Amino acid sequence: MLPLDVVERRSSNFLRPFLRSADGAMKFGGLIVGSIILIAILAPVIAPHDPYDQELSARLLPPAWHAKGTWAHPLGTDQLGRDYMSRLIYGSRISILIGMSIVAISATIGTTLGGLAGYFKGRVDLFITFLITVRLSMPASLVALAVVSLVGNSLRSVILVLGFLLWDRFAVVTRTVVMHASTLEYVAAAQCLGCSTVRILVREILPNIASSLVVVATLEIAHAVLLEASLSFLGLGVQPPTPSWGLMMAEGKDQIFFSSWLIVFPGAALFLLMVGVNVLGDSLRQFAGSKGG
Amino acid sequence: MVYRIVIRRTLLSITVAITVSAIGFALLRLSGDLAQILAGQQATLEEVEVIRKAYGLDRPLQKQYLDWLKHMAVGDLGQSLFFQRPVASLLFERLPTTMILGCLSLALAMAIAVPLGIMGAIWKGSMVDRTALILSSLGQSMPSFWVALLLVWLFGVTLQWTPISGSQGWRNFILPSITLAFYSLPIILRLTRTEMIEVLQSDYLRTARAKGLTRFSIVFKHALRNAMRPVVAVGAVQLGYLLGGSIVIETIFAINGIGYLAWESILRSDFPIVQSILVVVSLIYVIMTLAADLLNAVLDPRQRGI
Numbered sequence: 001m002l003p004l005d006v007v008e009r010r011s012s013n014f015l016r017p018f019l020r021s022a023d024g025a026m027k028f029g030g031l032i033v034g035s036i037i038l039i040a041i042l043a044p045v046i047a048p049h050d051p052y053d054q055e056l057s058a059r060l061l062p063p064a065w066h067a068k069g070t071w072a073h074p075l076g077t078d079q080l081g082r083d084y085m086s087r088l089i090y091g092s093r094i095s096i097l098i099g100m101s102i103v104a105i106s107a108t109i110g111t112t113l114g115g116l117a118g119y120f121k122g123r124v125d126l127f128i129t130f131l132i133t134v135r136l137s138m139p140a141s142l143v144a145l146a147v148v149s150l151v152g153n154s155l156r157s158v159i160l161v162l163g164f165l166l167w168d169r170f171a172v173v174t175r176t177v178v179m180h181a182s183t184l185e186y187v188a189a190a191q192c193l194g195c196s197t198v199r200i201l202v203r204e205i206l207p208n209i210a211s212s213l214v215v216v217a218t219l220e221i222a223h224a225v226l227l228e229a230s231l232s233f234l235g236l237g238v239q240p241p242t243p244s245w246g247l248m249m250a251e252g253k254d255q256i257f258f259s260s261w262l263i264v265f266p267g268a269a270l271f272l273l274m275v276g277v278n279v280l281g282d283s284l285r286q287f288a289g290s291k292g293g
Numbered sequence: 294m295v296y297r298i299v300i301r302r303t304l305l306s307i308t309v310a311i312t313v314s315a316i317g318f319a320l321l322r323l324s325g326d327l328a329q330i331l332a333g334q335q336a337t338l339e340e341v342e343v344i345r346k347a348y349g350l351d352r353p354l355q356k357q358y359l360d361w362l363k364h365m366a367v368g369d370l371g372q373s374l375f376f377q378r379p380v381a382s383l384l385f386e387r388l389p390t391t392m393i394l395g396c397l398s399l400a401l402a403m404a405i406a407v408p409l410g411i412m413g414a415i416w417k418g419s420m421v422d423r424t425a426l427i428l429s430s431l432g433q434s435m436p437s438f439w440v441a442l443l444l445v446w447l448f449g450v451t452l453q454w455t456p457i458s459g460s461q462g463w464r465n466f467i468l469p470s471i472t473l474a475f476y477s478l479p480i481i482l483r484l485t486r487t488e489m490i491e492v493l494q495s496d497y498l499r500t501a502r503a504k505g506l507t508r509f510s511i512v513f514k515h516a517l518r519n520a521m522r523p524v525v526a527v528g529a530v531q532l533g534y535l536l537g538g539s540i541v542i543e544t545i546f547a548i549n550g551i552g553y554l555a556w557e558s559i560l561r562s563d564f565p566i567v568q569s570i571l572v573v574v575s576l577i578y579v580i581m582t583l584a585a586d587l588l589n590a591v592l593d594p595r596q597r598g599i
Contacts, residue, residue: 149559
């Protein structure tokens with residue numbers, strides 16, 4: 001438990017307690033996620049080549065440390081002679097963009113449904129719980145695959161379809177937390193003052209449950225990124241030549257006999273992002289749990 | 294009263310199943326013009342209309358749905374567009390393979406996760422505990438299709454110990470079940486550990502210790518029975534999940550189960566199959582969840598009172 005005075009003073013309200021108790025795991029996760037976000041932002045600056053540039057004379061070059069590799073392409077090239085490192089770097093943009101957009105949609109749907117269920121209880125709750133059960137009964141990957149194939153696979157359809165599929169955990173958590181929060185005195189006080197229901201939910205309850213939502217959002221980003229990667233891997237996600245880590249693995253899997261780096265690197269990048277996000281999410285959850293809420 | 298919970302839960306599950314089937318039906322009908330897709334890109338308007346008539350796609354949606362539901366109720370899942378065979382018999386052929394894969398994976402995951410979880414709970418913070426938690430974090434973070442490809446590369450290509458595709462012999466199931474087991478291991482391990490820690494701290498086990506029972510008897514005779522209840526429930530749900538979630542894995546290893554069939558049919562726009570798999574997998578999930586709930590209600594005397 002190291003004090004982080006400088007960061008703490010600058011941070012917004014609900015993040016402050018997180019940072020004050022930042023332990024090793026949280027910093028580790030934060031560092032990984034932060035670096036990947038930084039790489040995604042700085043992609044045009046740090047990528048050694050254009051990720052779409054095909055150099056047909058330099059196809060399937062191994063990484064630089066191999067005998068046949070060259071430092072011009074540190075991580076080698078793919079079957080079309082595109083620089084693998086640059087594609088990996090640009091791939092981080094796709095994963096992060098997709099993860100965050102999906103979670104923005106699913107968080108909106110999930111917290112709205114969960115908030116209504118937790119606040120109104122009774123029949124509203126019964127109906128929304130039923131919706132959650134129905135959603136959980138449908139295999140997300142199968143539904144996503146089928147719908148994406150019907151509406152045509154593009155970045156936008158993947159984001160929309162997954163966004164409308166992955167709201168269940170937000171709904172479950174928000175419902176539980178709001179159910180507890182709505183019995184507290186400050187809500188009763190707001191009700192006595194004659195505040196509208198929308199105002200109570202958005203202005204009073206939402207800020208108080210934000211820490212729980214941050215935890216869910218972090219873990220759901222991991223879930224969304226992984227699903228996008230598997231959709232792209234199956235050929236029904238992002239379309240070529242966009243550099244998506246899942247798609248890169250799909251393109252590389254036929255070369256598994258001689259060019260194993262084609263699947264090792266994108267998978268490792270995905271794995272690193274997952275570790276970062278999961279460790280961060282878990283340590284945030286432990287903290288939110290230890291607060292007693 | 295147990296039977297009241299049973300009736301209530303069963304009714305709920307039936308309602309969920311019907312809703313899921315309606316959503317599945319609507320999703321596949323509304324997200325594109327089926328007649329146009331069946332006719333292909335080059336088809337003229339008249340050809341599309343002929344196909345629309347032939348497949349009955351010109352009727353109102355609710356009528357199509359009710360007809361479809363009626364046929365489903367008697368086991369008629371329609372005709373596959375690609376195979377020109379009844380979907381039901383296709384599924385019947387493929388389902389056992391997926392079931393075997395699911396059961397194998399779950400058994401493997403349980404066999405590793407449960408002992409590790411118990412040891413982690415007994416010796417909290419020990420090397421075993423920490424190793425187990427790291428293992429479960431890895432399982433949680435490694436994309437399953439990456440694990441699959443790495444296993445193929447290591448054991449199939451480099452060492453050549455196992456076949457890398459097909460589902461003819463038992464050796465074909467080794468790598469896919471390891472991959473899927475690795476996927477469901479974390480949740481089982483964490484749950485076993487948390488439940489066990491909680492149970493070990495309970496009053497009745499303090500009494501047991503005070504009575505002077507041996508540690509072995511406390512853990513295996515008294516604690517385990519209570520700690521395992523939620524684990525068994527989650528195992529049942531995981532099995533339902535593995536059946537639906539094995540699309541990627543079955544595709545990588547070319548295992549001839551319903552996941553692979555689903556993927557092929559999606560690529561071929563073979564909707565009767567996709568729709569049926571969606572509904573069948575959801576149905577299995579609903580049944581598994583119901584079974585888990587009922588098991589809980591029957592095994593836990595505390596729930597019977599509610």
